[in-house]
Amino acid sequence: MKNTLSRRERVKLANRKAILSAAEEVFAQKGFYAATTDEIAERAEFSKGALYTYFRSKEEIFLSLMREKVGSLEKKIKESIKVTLNPIEGIENLIKAHLEFFEENKEFFQIMASERGRFEMGIKNRLRRELMRRFQSYLKEVEGVMKAAVDNKELKAIDPNHLAIALIGMIHSFTAQWILTGGESSLMELSPVITMLFFGGAKG
Amino acid sequence: MKNTLSRRERVKLANRKAILSAAEEVFAQKGFYAATTDEIAERAEFSKGALYTYFRSKEEIFLSLMREKVGSLEKKIKESIKVTLNPIEGIENLIKAHLEFFEENKEFFQIMASERGRFEMGIKNRLRRELMRRFQSYLKEVEGVMKAAVDNKELKAIDPNHLAIALIGMIHSFTAQWILTGGESSLMELSPVITMLFFGGAKG
Amino acid sequence: MKNTLSRRERVKLANRKAILSAAEEVFAQKGFYAATTDEIAERAEFSKGALYTYFRSKEEIFLSLMREKVGSLEKKIKESIKVTLNPIEGIENLIKAHLEFFEENKEFFQIMASERGRFEMGIKNRLRRELMRRFQSYLKEVEGVMKAAVDNKELKAIDPNHLAIALIGMIHSFTAQWILTGGESSLMELSPVITMLFFGGAKG
Amino acid sequence: MKNTLSRRERVKLANRKAILSAAEEVFAQKGFYAATTDEIAERAEFSKGALYTYFRSKEEIFLSLMREKVGSLEKKIKESIKVTLNPIEGIENLIKAHLEFFEENKEFFQIMASERGRFEMGIKNRLRRELMRRFQSYLKEVEGVMKAAVDNKELKAIDPNHLAIALIGMIHSFTAQWILTGGESSLMELSPVITMLFFGGAKG
DNA sequence: CATGAATGAGGATTCATTCAT
DNA sequence: GATGAATGAATCCTCATTCAT
Numbered sequence: 001m002k003n004t005l006s007r008r009e010r011v012k013l014a015n016r017k018a019i020l021s022a023a024e025e026v027f028a029q030k031g032f033y034a035a036t037t038d039e040i041a042e043r044a045e046f047s048k049g050a051l052y053t054y055f056r057s058k059e060e061i062f063l064s065l066m067r068e069k070v071g072s073l074e075k076k077i078k079e080s081i082k083v084t085l086n087p088i089e090g091i092e093n094l095i096k097a098h099l100e101f102f103e104e105n106k107e108f109f110q111i112m113a114s115e116r117g118r119f120e121m122g123i124k125n126r127l128r129r130e131l132m133r134r135f136q137s138y139l140k141e142v143e144g145v146m147k148a149a150v151d152n153k154e155l156k157a158i159d160p161n162h163l164a165i166a167l168i169g170m171i172h173s174f175t176a177q178w179i180l181t182g183g184e185s186s187l188m189e190l191s192p193v194i195t196m197l198f199f200g201g202a203k204g
Numbered sequence: 205m206k207n208t209l210s211r212r213e214r215v216k217l218a219n220r221k222a223i224l225s226a227a228e229e230v231f232a233q234k235g236f237y238a239a240t241t242d243e244i245a246e247r248a249e250f251s252k253g254a255l256y257t258y259f260r261s262k263e264e265i266f267l268s269l270m271r272e273k274v275g276s277l278e279k280k281i282k283e284s285i286k287v288t289l290n291p292i293e294g295i296e297n298l299i300k301a302h303l304e305f306f307e308e309n310k311e312f313f314q315i316m317a318s319e320r321g322r323f324e325m326g327i328k329n330r331l332r333r334e335l336m337r338r339f340q341s342y343l344k345e346v347e348g349v350m351k352a353a354v355d356n357k358e359l360k361a362i363d364p365n366h367l368a369i370a371l372i373g374m375i376h377s378f379t380a381q382w383i384l385t386g387g388e389s390s391l392m393e394l395s396p397v398i399t400m401l402f403f404g405g406a407k408g
Numbered sequence: 409m410k411n412t413l414s415r416r417e418r419v420k421l422a423n424r425k426a427i428l429s430a431a432e433e434v435f436a437q438k439g440f441y442a443a444t445t446d447e448i449a450e451r452a453e454f455s456k457g458a459l460y461t462y463f464r465s466k467e468e469i470f471l472s473l474m475r476e477k478v479g480s481l482e483k484k485i486k487e488s489i490k491v492t493l494n495p496i497e498g499i500e501n502l503i504k505a506h507l508e509f510f511e512e513n514k515e516f517f518q519i520m521a522s523e524r525g526r527f528e529m530g531i532k533n534r535l536r537r538e539l540m541r542r543f544q545s546y547l548k549e550v551e552g553v554m555k556a557a558v559d560n561k562e563l564k565a566i567d568p569n570h571l572a573i574a575l576i577g578m579i580h581s582f583t584a585q586w587i588l589t590g591g592e593s594s595l596m597e598l599s600p601v602i603t604m605l606f607f608g609g610a611k612g
Numbered sequence: 613m614k615n616t617l618s619r620r621e622r623v624k625l626a627n628r629k630a631i632l633s634a635a636e637e638v639f640a641q642k643g644f645y646a647a648t649t650d651e652i653a654e655r656a657e658f659s660k661g662a663l664y665t666y667f668r669s670k671e672e673i674f675l676s677l678m679r680e681k682v683g684s685l686e687k688k689i690k691e692s693i694k695v696t697l698n699p700i701e702g703i704e705n706l707i708k709a710h711l712e713f714f715e716e717n718k719e720f721f722q723i724m725a726s727e728r729g730r731f732e733m734g735i736k737n738r739l740r741r742e743l744m745r746r747f748q749s750y751l752k753e754v755e756g757v758m759k760a761a762v763d764n765k766e767l768k769a770i771d772p773n774h775l776a777i778a779l780i781g782m783i784h785s786f787t788a789q790w791i792l793t794g795g796e797s798s799l800m801e802l803s804p805v806i807t808m809l810f811f812g813g814a815k816g
Numbered sequence: 817c818a819t820g821a822a823t824g825a826g827g828a829t830t831c832a833t834t835c836a837t
Numbered sequence: 838g839a840t841g842a843a844t845g846a847a848t849c850c851t852c853a854t855t856c857a858t
Contacts, residue, residue, distance in 0.1 A: 008837090008841090008842090011842090012842085015842090029325075030325075031235070031236075032237075033238055036827065037828060038826095038827075046843075046844090047843060047844045048828090049829085049831085049846095051829095053841090053843070057828080088407075110321050113318075114319065114321050114322070116318075117317060118318070155407060155408050156404075156406060157408070159397075162378075162394075163401075163406055165374075165377045165378055166377065166401050168377055169374045169376055169378065170369075170373040170377075172373060173373020173374075173377075174366075174373065179321075193363075194370070197362070197366075197367075197370050197405065198405060199405045199406055200360075200405040200407060201401065201403045201404040201405030201406075202362065202367055202370070202402055202403055203358070203359060203404060204354075204358060240851085240853085241852075242853095250818080251818060251819045252820065252854090253819055253856085254817085254818060256853095257818075261854080262852095262853060262854090415858095416858090437733075438730075439643070441643065441644075441646055442645055444848065445848075445849060445850080446847095446848080454823090455823045455824060457822065457823055457850085457851080458821075458823075460850070461821060465850080466848095466849070496815075521726075521729060522726040522727065522729050523726065524726075525725060525726050525791075525792075526643060558816075562815070564812075565816070566805065566808075566809070566814065567805075570805050571814055573785045573786055574785065574786070574805075574806070574814070576785055577781040577782045577785020577788075578777075578778045578781040578782055578785075579781070580784075581777045581778065581780055581782075581784065582774075582777055584728075584729070598774075601774050604770075605770070605774075605778050606813060606814055607814055607815040608812075608813040609809065609811045609812040610768060610775055610778070610779075610810055610811055610813075611766070611767060611768070611812060612762075612765055612766060650832095658840095659839060659840045660833090660841065661834085661838095661841065663833095664833070670832060
């Protein structure tokens with residue numbers, strides 16, 4: 001997979017990753033603005049200047065990070081759905097995939113939750129546009145499964161968009177609360193509750 | 205209630221409100237950091253210096269604003285519940301109350317959505333602590349109704365905390381999407397869908 | 409002339425002048441790039457931040473300075489010519505005016521001499537364009553007198569543009585040398601030599 | 613003369629020249645400060661590190677370049693004079709030699725014109741001192757011819773220093789203007805005008 | 817009280833120079 | 838010797854906060 005890269009290139013790639021990883025922590029804790037290049041560099045154990053060997057600007061670090069993460073999320077979601085042809089099972093998998101991903105990417109979740117509303121700003125930026133697009137595409141994916149399930153009469157005849165919004169809202173809400181209360185126990189454990197509530201509702 | 209205030213005091217209060225109102229717009233658009241006192245002052249039609257007559261710092265403007273808004277939300281929620289003794293109806297009212305509030309307080313919603321994760325930062329701050337407390341208290345309120353409904357066997361025997369998280373997640377998600385897509389049509393119209401999904405689930 | 413300005417406005421104007429004056433010294437000594445905003449601020453006895461109350465950027469300080477100076481030079485040259493209708497006398501006056509101006513504006517001369525070649529860079533800039541234009545207009549002014557004298561048959565039938573270039577070259581050269589050797593004695597004293605050489609040439 | 617150099621030494625010398633040549637272009641376009649070692653290295657088709665094998669610092673590149681060029685100019689001027697024993701003819705040759713040199717060394721002219729005023733800075737520097745010395749020596753050379761011509765009564769009894777300043781000023785001015793207007797036609801063509809104006813003056 | 821100019825700490829970014837490979 | 842990534846000092850600019858008027 002990566003055996004055509006020279007040693008130097010492999011080092012560069014690893015350094016890039018280290019910077020992104022450090023940035024992820026800092027952005028999660030402080031948000032885009034309050035995060036400083038100083039802190040990112042320090043946490044990545046690089047000089048401040050080195051960041052600029054790998055990225056053009058602080059914004060580019062941020063957007064690259066988001067792009068990679070949103071990309072992984074999107075991929076994971078797609079895969080979780082494709083495993084089965086049964087829409088209901090697909091949605092169950094999708095819930096699990098989400099929780100698994102957020103459990104492994106707490107920091108990304110925090111960043112996304114707080115910065116998403118501002119992705120639209122500075123729309124001229126190529127990376128920002130791409131990010132928006134990827135995010136939309138991830139939402140459409142979820143909507144797609146919903147539609148399939150509705151068409152199959154396995155779900156009520158509700159606008160698939162609304163179904164997607166509802167499910168994602170629940171997932172995000174549980175994840176946020178899990179992080180707020182320390183993120184100790186496994187987030188995955190909540191999968192049955194969410195599944196049950198989404199499909200069967202709360203009424204007894 | 206406030207008719208014992210001197211003219212001067214009434215003016216001060218009005219000015220405070222004007223500043224908070226201006227701040228709300230700016231914080232919503234730009235977030236806490238990117239918002240500048242310059243812009244807040246300008247939009248409030250005050251000098252930059254005047255802000256500091258009414259508030260100790262930019263942070264205090266922010267926190268005061270949030271406190272007032274979270275306070276109103278909390279109050280509104282409490283009232284929506286008290287109207288009825290029937291828990292199910294209470295939850296329906298609570299959904300409507302939320303949507304109504306967010307429809308009237310789009311800016312606040314945006315701010316809350318993006319800054320909530322960082323309320324905990326700098327916890328020594330009196331205002332921050334109070335804000336956290338108020339926010340928790342609002343959540344407890346929702347949880348309370350859920351518990352009543354569960355006890356009444358009107359809802360499934362699920363941890364009321366989970367029920368609250370699920371419902372709030374759905375509400376926030378719909379609100380966020382509504383804002384993202386322009387916030388034109390009435391958010392209130394979504395109340396039936398949310399109610400139906402929360403109580404009855406998605407399964408057909 | 410300035411009696412319609414409020415006190416505050418007069419202070420602002422004076423501060424602006426103080427900054428420009430400090431900048432003039434620093435730019436003359438170090439050139440545009442090596443000059444630092446720190447040093448300009450310090451020499452103007454202002455904080456670094458204050459510069460930005462009066463100017464948008466270091467470049468704007470530089471260009472504003474140049475604009476004012478080139479403007480004064482242009483004005484002085486025009487006036488020196490208009491005094492008389494006799495072209496020869498006009499040129500004599502023009503030489504004197506130049507020397508007088510450069511003697512009083514040593515720093516400006518140094519800046520102009522070294523930065524002129526790069527005025528063209530970044531041509532999108534409004535101020536830069538204006539500066540170029542002003543500079544051209546000053547050259548045209550000199551050319552104009554030359555043409556008048558040629559038309560009058562008081563000067564040889566040489567391209568007035570060449571005459572202007574030659575005279576200005578001599579003036580600049582003498583000024584540069586005068587500054588290089590300390591600028592002690594009066595530059596004005598060189599007026600007769602320049603006049604003589606320009607009109608009569610070196611041949612004995 | 614240089615046939616005793618080993619291959620290695622010849623390569624080093626060639627590399628040095630390539631770097632200086634690249635530096636000349638960059639310094640001419642951007643000036644000393646705005647020129648970056650990155651760009652010089654790139655244009656010389658060397659790595660940035662290689663520059664430091666051949667030169668101790670960016671400043672040394674600059675000064676070495678100037679030294680070589682000023683040296684060539686000086687040499688060319690000396691030769692142009694020595695050809696003849698007739699001072700008038702010597703000056704004519706000198707004008708032509710200047711124009712020829714600047715036509716072939718546009719970049720150097722631009723650099724010299726804008727950086728000369730700052731050669732004095734950091735006078736402790738050995739290279740800087742040498743450069744100043746060489747420049748003075750070039751001026752003295754011109755002054756020498758003038759003195760000879762004055763002694764010969766072929767030129768008016770004017771301080772030879774002034775005569776040198778005047779002539780050089782004219783030459784520089786014409787060169788600068790030629791470059792500013794694109795440097796298309798031959799600069800050499802201006803030789804007769806300069807000669808005529810210098811010797812005979814402008815008066816008709 | 818209101819004003820808005822002044823302050824200065826802080827932050828992103830650049831770039832000459834060094835040095836491990 | 839050559840390379841180019843890493844360094845970190847230096848620099849421009851921003852903006853919350855203060856304070857004289």
